[in-house]
Amino acid sequence: MLTAASVPRLARGMRLREDKTRGRWVVMAPERMFIPDETALEVLRLVDGVRSLEAIAEILATRFAAPREEILADTLAMLDELAGKGVIAS
Amino acid sequence: MSPHEAPLALLAELTHRCPLRCPYCSNPTSLTRPGEELDTATWARVFREAAALGCLQVHLSGGEPTARRDIAEITRAASEAGLYTNLITAGVLLNEAKLGALAAAGLDHVQLSVQDAEPGSADRIGGYAGGHARKLRVARLVHAAGLPLTLNAVVHRQNLDRLPALIALALELGAGRLEVAHVQYYGWALRNRDALLPTRAQLEAATATVEAARRDLKGRLVIDYVVPDYHAKRPKACMGGWGRRFLAVSPSGKALPCHAAESLPGFAFPNVRETSLREAWEGSEAFNRFRGTGWMSAPCQGCERAELDWGGCRCQAFALTGDAAATDPACALSPRHGLLALAVEAAAGGGEDFIWREPQRAGG
Ligand code: SF4
Ligand code: SF4
Numbered sequence: 001m002l003t004a005a006s007v008p009r010l011a012r013g014m015r016l017r018e019d020k021t022r023g024r025w026v027v028m029a030p031e032r033m034f035i036p037d038e039t040a041l042e043v044l045r046l047v048d049g050v051r052s053l054e055a056i057a058e059i060l061a062t063r064f065a066a067p068r069e070e071i072l073a074d075t076l077a078m079l080d081e082l083a084g085k086g087v088i089a090s
Numbered sequence: 091m092s093p094h095e096a097p098l099a100l101l102a103e104l105t106h107r108c109p110l111r112c113p114y115c116s117n118p119t120s121l122t123r124p125g126e127e128l129d130t131a132t133w134a135r136v137f138r139e140a141a142a143l144g145c146l147q148v149h150l151s152g153g154e155p156t157a158r159r160d161i162a163e164i165t166r167a168a169s170e171a172g173l174y175t176n177l178i179t180a181g182v183l184l185n186e187a188k189l190g191a192l193a194a195a196g197l198d199h200v201q202l203s204v205q206d207a208e209p210g211s212a213d214r215i216g217g218y219a220g221g222h223a224r225k226l227r228v229a230r231l232v233h234a235a236g237l238p239l240t241l242n243a244v245v246h247r248q249n250l251d252r253l254p255a256l257i258a259l260a261l262e263l264g265a266g267r268l269e270v271a272h273v274q275y276y277g278w279a280l281r282n283r284d285a286l287l288p289t290r291a292q293l294e295a296a297t298a299t300v301e302a303a304r305r306d307l308k309g310r311l312v313i314d315y316v317v318p319d320y321h322a323k324r325p326k327a328c329m330g331g332w333g334r335r336f337l338a339v340s341p342s343g344k345a346l347p348c349h350a351a352e353s354l355p356g357f358a359f360p361n362v363r364e365t366s367l368r369e370a371w372e373g374s375e376a377f378n379r380f381r382g383t384g385w386m387s388a389p390c391q392g393c394e395r396a397e398l399d400w401g402g403c404r405c406q407a408f409a410l411t412g413d414a415a416a417t418d419p420a421c422a423l424s425p426r427h428g429l430l431a432l433a434v435e436a437a438a439g440g441g442e443d444f445i446w447r448e449p450q451r452a453g454g
Pocket of ligand 1: 108109110111112114115116117152153154180203447
């Protein structure tokens, strides 16, 4: 389980790439591929293995002028789900 | 949008050379000689063309891709083209220095094959003494180099009972993923079918093992596993459909809709030495022949699954019926479906002897 203090990073072998041909971004994994929706992409672009989950939520809250607590909860849930799929590690 | 979907992945068969001799090797039974292999610069161009065409991933394969002295340069070229690079290797030619060079060249992932979990049997199947022990060392080096590892186990009657041990091995070696691939019966494997086809009971045990392991190891190990054709009721969407998702380039430069397609008669496959990958993908007769559903006849034509499984595997259809355009006999609706049950029966009385992939000729 991730917490606000966790520092998420892409799991080994995962790469966030632009797929220009299809006009989207994808997370590449061997034999698998995840296509993040717009919100997930915003979050994934901030995942760098240095920022904590809290720091990521902070940036997003400022960017979208949204309540911090709500964004933190959403980000936590989303990254938890991606961790369950093996995309995110911490 | 162009009239064709863009491919997602390229299988680059860099060479047919390999120190192993697996009796189910998916290479064609007539192997390309080293002198006929594409050079580094041509591969680099193929990678750029693949990326421009829409490919996101390249599988660097063979034969044994690390038998090429320029494997690090090739990997770098693929990575610079923007492709996610996966090395499909038997591992026995790798060492710490080579892995370091590959990682520095931008390699994203290593897929290492093992022939069994039991060393003696693994070495016998691969036809290479001491191979298994080397693979285990290499797996640890891969992990130490910070590269993600998938363990690939090709399974059949002579090793399927050790599936639990293969799962344990994947965990022990720090693999994030285990691919359990049933042998596909064309080329070398078809010659060895009686020695390789698993029994129904073995298969049921294996499926139960995988289901339990997936539950227990969730979050630790991803297990890829598909029920093999010879015991299935519906075929697989081979390659996701002919000319839809995937293309392969052979060591000598032939662009193929599937790595086994060279076994099909009556095809003139375009060669990347003369043709761009885009022309091959979009314009060639070979890629268009079995594209979509227009080529199908009964029972596929009009079937509600036609765009789900695309009529199954063309190579298997040809290998078993002599007609590459027939419904894959793996489908229970095929009038030739009975052939599979007959093969399973015949194999039950088969021995353990293999016809190994032919050893390399001198200098090749
Ligand atoms: S299947 Fe075996 S013989 Fe064929 S390329 Fe792979 S390791 Fe070599
Ligand atoms: S008849 Fe053809 S399309 Fe229908 S399920 Fe069988 S193989 Fe697939």
